[in-house]
Amino acid sequence: MPLITVGVNHKTAPVAIREKIAFAPEQVFDALSSLISQKYAEEAIIVSTCNRTELYCSTDDSIEASHLINWLSQYHVIESASLKPFCYSYYEDDSVRHIMRVAAGLDSLILGEPQILGQIKSAYAISHEGQYIGSQLQALFQRTFSIAKKVRTDTAIGENPVSIAFAAVSLAQRIFADVKNSTVLLIGAGQTIELVSRHLKESGVKRIIVANRTLERAKVLATEIGAEAILLSEISDYLPQADLVISSTASQLPIIGKGLVEKAIAKRRHNPMLLVDIAVPRDIEPEVEEVKDVYLYTVDDLHSVIEEGVKARQDAAKSAEQIIDNGVAEFRRSLESRKVSDLIVAYRNNAEDIKSTEYNKAIKLLESGQAPEEILKKMAHNLMNKLIHDPTLFLREAGANEDTQALDIAQQVLGINDNKDSDNK
Numbered sequence: 503m504p505l506i507t508v509g510v511n512h513k514t515a516p517v518a519i520r521e522k523i524a525f526a527p528e529q530v531f532d533a534l535s536s537l538i539s540q541k542y543a544e545e546a547i548i549v550s551t552c553n554r555t556e557l558y559c560s561t562d563d564s565i566e567a568s569h570l571i572n573w574l575s576q577y578h579v580i581e582s583a584s585l586k587p588f589c590y591s592y593y594e595d596d597s598v599r600h601i602m603r604v605a606a607g608l609d610s611l612i613l614g615e616p617q618i619l620g621q622i623k624s625a626y627a628i629s630h631e632g633q634y635i636g637s638q639l640q641a642l643f644q645r646t647f648s649i650a651k652k653v654r655t656d657t658a659i660g661e662n663p664v665s666i667a668f669a670a671v672s673l674a675q676r677i678f679a680d681v682k683n684s685t686v687l688l689i690g691a692g693q694t695i696e697l698v699s700r701h702l703k704e705s706g707v708k709r710i711i712v713a714n715r716t717l718e719r720a721k722v723l724a725t726e727i728g729a730e731a732i733l734l735s736e737i738s739d740y741l742p743q744a745d746l747v748i749s750s751t752a753s754q755l756p757i758i759g760k761g762l763v764e765k766a767i768a769k770r771r772h773n774p775m776l777l778v779d780i781a782v783p784r785d786i787e788p789e790v791e792e793v794k795d796v797y798l799y800t801v802d803d804l805h806s807v808i809e810e811g812v813k814a815r816q817d818a819a820k821s822a823e824q825i826i827d828n829g830v831a832e833f834r835r836s837l838e839s840r841k842v843s844d845l846i847v848a849y850r851n852n853a854e855d856i857k858s859t860e861y862n863k864a865i866k867l868l869e870s871g872q873a874p875e876e877i878l879k880k881m882a883h884n885l886m887n888k889l890i891h892d893p894t895l896f897l898r899e900a901g902a903n904e905d906t907q908a909l910d911i912a913q914q915v916l917g918i919n920d921n922k923d924s925d926n927k
Contacts (some may be wrong), residue, residue, distance in 0.1 A: 509556030515588035567591030614659035649829035660812035667697035689749035742769035749785040
């Protein structure tokens with residue numbers, strides 16, 4: 503069955519289009535059922551994230567990408583003509599290559615980001631649970647997961663910071679021998695701090711304090727990551743406990759001044775403190791850098807870290823592309839091998855049917871009292887005629903068409919030896 507992929511992503515469609523065709527989690531089962539029941543696909547997996555919506559389908563020969571785009575527009579009640587310009591489509595090996603690149607993070611907004619692999623695994627699990635996939639997509643996605651893992655382990659695609667949040671945490675990991683045992687104070691509760699908190703949790707940091715102007719918002723984020731929540735007004739009490747401070751608020755005035763840091767470092771008995779200010783305007787007074795045993799970095803300092811990370815990931819992506827090319831070739835070989843295996847099974851089953859039919863006939867004749875020798879002769883004759891019937895028709899047709907290549911292949915397959923030369927000796 504042909505493999506077809508259609509979809510939109512952050513590179514081809516604006517958010518105004520992406521949000522119209524995104525699938526909420528509770529919609530996916532219904533959408534998969536619709537795809538299969540309306541005969542748009544034999545097997546299907548839907549991947550829907552904030553940056554992409556994609557249909558991975560195993561179809562019959564009558565289905566084209568345009569049919570799937572039409573289904574997508576109908577399901578979400580959007581004009582097909584307004585959706586098509588933003589869609590892309592892939593067939594067969596190109597479809598295989600695309601899903602492998604997506605899973606490896608090579609098609610992401612942030613090159614090499616790891617979250618997409620988990621999202622694809624979840625999409626696969628939903629289709630598997632609903633029995634909307636069979637052997638073809640099962641084989642493809644299992645191979646895809648293996649290739650994505652190989653890209654992660656064999657290249658540095660995910661090791662270098664390419665976002666402000668990642669760069670801030672990477673900087674801390676460079677400075678602290680064991681960042682896991684550090685106390686981290688996060689100031690703010692917006693998207694950037696949320697990303698920072700996730701990176702910190704992935705790094706194994708055990709104690710995180712979230713300070714925000716609104717305690718309710720701080721508590722929401724703190725609950726998600728297992729942290730403590732405080733108000734901005736309480737920072738002076740908690741700052742001496744912090745080894746690492748990362749701040750990103752929308753405040754128009756600094757939140758942390760030189761005097762506050764001097765008092766905190768004195769209480770710490772000059773145990774070093776790292777402060778990372780990723781806010782614009784700045785949350786931390788520049789004069790804080792003058793305090794002994796305090797290290798202050800701003801968003802501009804992090805940009806150089808990010809530039810290094812982007813280049814490193816781009817270099818790693820070249821190696822990843824080769825791994826994916828090999829993965830596509832391996833999957834194609836496995837498909838061809840499976841086709842041959844299916845053909846062999848069908849051929850053996852056909853021979854088994856012929857054998858069983860003649861055997862049952864012979865048993866009935868024996869039970870009727872006929873001579874065993876005559877029955878065996880008849881069974882052997884019938885078996886021979888039935889087994890050579892189709893090859894004989896093929897040989898006659900190839901001969902009539904003067905198809906010497908087909909005759910040579912048939913001679914090899916049927917094990918027919920040409921004894922002309924030996925007869926003339």
